[in-house]
Amino acid sequence: MPSYILLYNAGMRTWDVIVIGGGIVGLSLSIELRKKGASVLVVERGEPGHEASRAAGGMLVDSGRETPLPLQPLAMASARMYPEFARELHVESGMSVDLRDDGTILFLSSSDEDDDNSELGSRLAPAQLAQLEPSLMPGDRPAFYLQERSVDPRALTAAAWKTAKNRGVDFSSGDEVIAVNLSDDRVTGVTTTKTAFLAPKVVNCAGAWAGQIGPHTFPTRPVKGQMLCIAMHPRDLIKHVVRSPDVYLIPRSDGRLLIGATVEEAGFDKRTDVVTIKRLHHAALALVPNLADARILEDWAGLRPGTPDGLPILGATATPGYYVATGHFRDGILLAPITAQVMAQVIEGRNPDYDLAAFSPSRFSQTPIST
Ligand SMILES: Cc1cc2nc3c(=O)[nH]c(=O)nc-3n(C[C@H](O)[C@H](O)[C@H](O)COP(=O)(O)OP(=O)(O)OC[C@H]3O[C@@H](n4cnc5c(N)ncnc54)[C@H](O)[C@@H]3O)c2cc1C
Structure with a gap:
């Protein structure tokens, strides 16, 4: 393990590592780097x-069907890490992250019925399904039970932020990185809209915006997701995550039920639209008619960081001292703990515990951005 030293350069503080972006990926990585003794901004x-x-939504989906093959080892490892990851954030922040272990009920479309579904286990009989979720009205769709967890991403990121601060990670919020600075082709820090910061290592964790920051372009793009949230009555009307081809439902322990989500190519537009939210709402009511009187609490949209091959971008770039951890698309909440672990190893100069070749930044041509 390298010994990290806090340096002062002509009166200007220098960090060991600057993380661009305080989403769950940047926050988890900053905590991991602090644990190794690095000073982090x-x-x-x-x-x-x-x-x-x-x-x-916070579904921790690690089953083969939805996870691209090269990502499965990381997805499964991260799912295994979650109980400890959540426990640590809970203990260190004093905030609950609502990690739920009730499992998922997965409905396939009738057209998938004839596929090989052996990895899903045995199909639930109607009586079993009724016992698990009495309010579900699934029609004749094939249903399976999966042992997947869920977490509340808002609570998780709030807990990660507080944990990072408690551990001594520094933050400059409301401050946009406009350039990664180089000297002799090595990283020296970043320039922001407010000032400049020094560090020999910089990690781009800017999510859907990662491709906008030099010195290289990355083909990240925003993939919009719209969701809504309703208040269940009683609070535990639905206990399991329910995934069907047209909608998913995610219960929270405080009685909220999330209904999601669209997958849209809409640029950096984060507005919701009434027609889409109504369509999701109606799809949820078709599955659970007892929700008809449930109050709508809010709706929102977010931008998933997508990549051309659907895989994250993880590792060192061609520029010494410049790293990237983004492109987690639909799985960034699930993949946060393993991303923090392997990226901290790469940044320390060690071999990561998992083969990251499929996620290498070099698989895309890293065109220099001219400044
Ligand atoms: C509707 C929806 C449902 C989802 N459901 C799930 C799910 O069930 N399970 C799951 O695992 N994943 C899910 N995801 C995906 C998950 O949310 C993402 O993969 C994950 O949040 C990505 O985290 P991130 O830290 O990379 O990005 P972000 O959370 O977007 O963080 C990036 C940060 O970088 C900052 N930033 C950008 N540019 C700059 C700059 N120049 N300078 C400084 N800061 C900058 C941004 O402000 C932002 O805070 C879902 C996403 C959506 C939208």
């Missing part, structure tokens, strides 16, 4: 945890 354009990480 997170530079966040807005408020930490207020972009995709706040908008997420």
Whole structure:
């Protein structure tokens, strides 16, 4: 493990690592780096945890069907890490992150019925389904039970932010990185809208915006997701995450039920639209008619960080001292603990515990951004 030393350069403080972006990926990584003894500054354009990480549903889906093959080892490892990850954030922040272990009921479309579904286990009989979720009216769709957890991403990011601060991570919020600074082609820090900060290592964790920051372009793009949230009555009307082809439902322990989500190519537009929210709402009511009188609490949209091949971008770039951890698309909440672990290892100069070749930044041509 390297020994990190806090340096002062002509009166200007120098950090070991600057993390660009205070979403769940940047926050988790900053905590991991602090644990290794590094001094860390997170530079966040807005408020930490207020972009995709706040908008997420929080399903911790690690089953083969939805996870791209190269990502499965990381997804499964991260799912295994979650109880300890959540416990640590809870203990260190004093905030509950609502990690739920009730499992998921997965409905396939009738057209998927003839596929090989053996990895899903045995199909639930109607009586079993009725016992698990008496309010569900699934029609004749095939249903399966999966042992997946869920977490409340808003609570999780708030707890991660507080934990990072408690551990001594520095923050510059409301401050946008406009350039990564180089000297002799090595990283020396960042320039922001407010000032400049020094560090020999900089990690781009800017989510859907990661591709906008030099010195290289990355083909990240925003993939919009709209959701709404209603108040269940009684508070535990639905206990399991329910996933069907047209909608998913995620219960929270405080009685909220999240209903999601769209997957839209709409640029950096975070507005919701009434027709889409109504469509999601109606799809939820079709599954659970008892929700008809449930009050709508809010709706929102967030921007998932997408990449051309649907895989994250993790690792060192061609510029010494410049790293990237983004492109987690629909799985960034799930993948936060393992991303923090492997990226901290890469930044320390160690071999990561998992093969990151499929996620290498070099798989995309890293065109220099001219400044
Ligand atoms: C509707 C929806 C549902 C989802 N459901 C799930 C789910 O059930 N399970 C799951 O695992 N994942 C889910 N996701 C995906 C998950 O939310 C993302 O993959 C994850 O939040 C990405 O985290 P991040 O830290 O990379 O990005 P973000 O949370 O977007 O954080 C990036 C941060 O970088 C900051 N930033 C950008 N540019 C700059 C700059 N130049 N300078 C400084 N700061 C900058 C931004 O302000 C932002 O705070 C969902 C996403 C959406 C939208």
